[in-house]
Amino acid sequence: MGRLQMNALYRRMADINEKAIGCVHYKRRAKFVTPCCKKIYSCRYCHDENEEHYFNRKTVSELICTECNTRQKVQANCCNPECGVRFGKYTCLICNLFDDEDKSQFHCYLCGICRVGGRGRFFHCKVCNMCLPMQLKVVGHRCVENVSRSNCPVCLEDIHTSRIPCHIPACSHLIHKTCFEELLSSGHYACPTCQSSMLDMKQLWEYLDSEILATPMPKEYENYFVDILCKDCHKPSTSSSSSEGNDSATKSSVENNRKNNDEA
Numbered sequence: 001m002g003r004l005q006m007n008a009l010y011r012r013m014a015d016i017n018e019k020a021i022g023c024v025h026y027k028r029r030a031k032f033v034t035p036c037c038k039k040i041y042s043c044r045y046c047h048d049e050n051e052e053h054y055f056n057r058k059t060v061s062e063l064i065c066t067e068c069n070t071r072q073k074v075q076a077n078c079c080n081p082e083c084g085v086r087f088g089k090y091t092c093l094i095c096n097l098f099d100d101e102d103k104s105q106f107h108c109y110l111c112g113i114c115r116v117g118g119r120g121r122f123f124h125c126k127v128c129n130m131c132l133p134m135q136l137k138v139v140g141h142r143c144v145e146n147v148s149r150s151n152c153p154v155c156l157e158d159i160h161t162s163r164i165p166c167h168i169p170a171c172s173h174l175i176h177k178t179c180f181e182e183l184l185s186s187g188h189y190a191c192p193t194c195q196s197s198m199l200d201m202k203q204l205w206e207y208l209d210s211e212i213l214a215t216p217m218p219k220e221y222e223n224y225f226v227d228i229l230c231k232d233c234h235k236p237s238t239s240s241s242s243s244e245g246n247d248s249a250t251k252s253s254v255e256n257n258r259k260n261n262d263e264a
Contacts, residue, residue, distance in 0.1 A: 021066065025163070027100035029078075030087040033062040033071070040064060045163075057096045063087070113161055128172070130160065142172040153192035154179035169198040195231040 022028040023042035031040050034047055036055045041047040044057045064071050068083040076091045078084055088098030090105045095114050099105060104118035108131050111124065115131055122131040127143035148160040152175055159166055159174050167180040173193040175183075180198070183189075189199050216222075217240075228239050 021100060026088075026098065028088045028098040029066050029085050029100070030063045030098055031066060032057065032060045032096070033064065035059050035061065058094070060096045111160075132168070136168070141168070142170070144172045147172060147174055150174070152176045152179055154183065167198075169196070171196040171198075190231065196234075197232050 023046050025043050025045045028042070031042050032044075032047075033040055034055050036053060036059075037051060039047070039051075041050075044055055047055050060074055062071060063074055065078040065080065065083060065085065065087070067085045068078060068080050070078060070080040070083065072079045074093065074096055076093065077086050088100050089102065090097070090099045092105070092107050092114050094107060097105075097114050103116040105114050105116050106119040107114045108119075108122075108124060110126070110129070111131055115122065121134055123134055123137045124131050125141070125143060127145055128141075128148070129146045130148040132141065148166075150159065150173075151157060152159050152162075152166075153173065154175060157176070159176065162176065165177045166174045167177045168174060169180075169191055171191050171194050173191050175192070175198075183192075184199075189197055189201065191198050217224075225238050225240055227236060229236050
């Protein structure tokens with residue numbers, strides 16, 4: 001290849017690098033031929049947003065180069081010898097994932113998907129069956145079998161393959177981070193799955209205790225107790241009855257307790 005041809009190739013590659021590529025989800029130089037409906041989309045999210053069904057990108061066998069429009073089998077570089085462009089700086093032919101943005105992507109064979117953030121920052125928990133932040137390996141975490149295979153309890157959308165980061169509360173029931181923030185902004189602090197506290201509630205509990213102590217019960221209820229179940233530790237206990245600290249079910253228990261004592 002002569003000097004003029006080399007300069008022309010370098011200019012073309014520079015133009016390609018400066019060109020806006022891909023879609024809002026991924027920067028890439030290829031489009032998928034979806035096997036489910038035989039349509040052409042930049043990525044699975046573009047497909048799912050426009051169709052009434054979902055498609056698995058691992059089933060894709062054909063793609064189209066967006067630089068030369070050559071239709072070809074899935075591969076890392078365009079098969080057209082006059083093009084040869086790489087479809088993405090990061091390429092995973094297991095997931096059929098191409099991305100020109102550096103997100104420290106890596107493929108986890110145990111998760112079966114590509115993740116972002118760098119392999120060294122995560123470890124794979126075989127019980128939870130997902131990659132977790134390395135700090136949880138040091139401080140420990142509560143294992144929930146196949147936890148990421150359950151949908152987000154707020155939006156009911158997939159968590160395992162979602163591009164939305166997930167929040168891991170103490171109970172380990174995963175929630176999309178955006179959904180978690182919406183819960184907090186709405187005044188909800190309990191996990192939608194198990195009702196355990198997702199925040200440190202010590203100050204609130206101390207405040208409620210002080211309110212209960214400052215609100216004495218009528219004499220007829222002074223010596224009545226109710227059975228309770230802690231939503232955080234899930235252990236049964238007994239508590240003195242209080243109009244401030246008990247819900248309607250507890251008050252019903254108090255009434256039943258009083259009637260039983262009266263009958264005795």
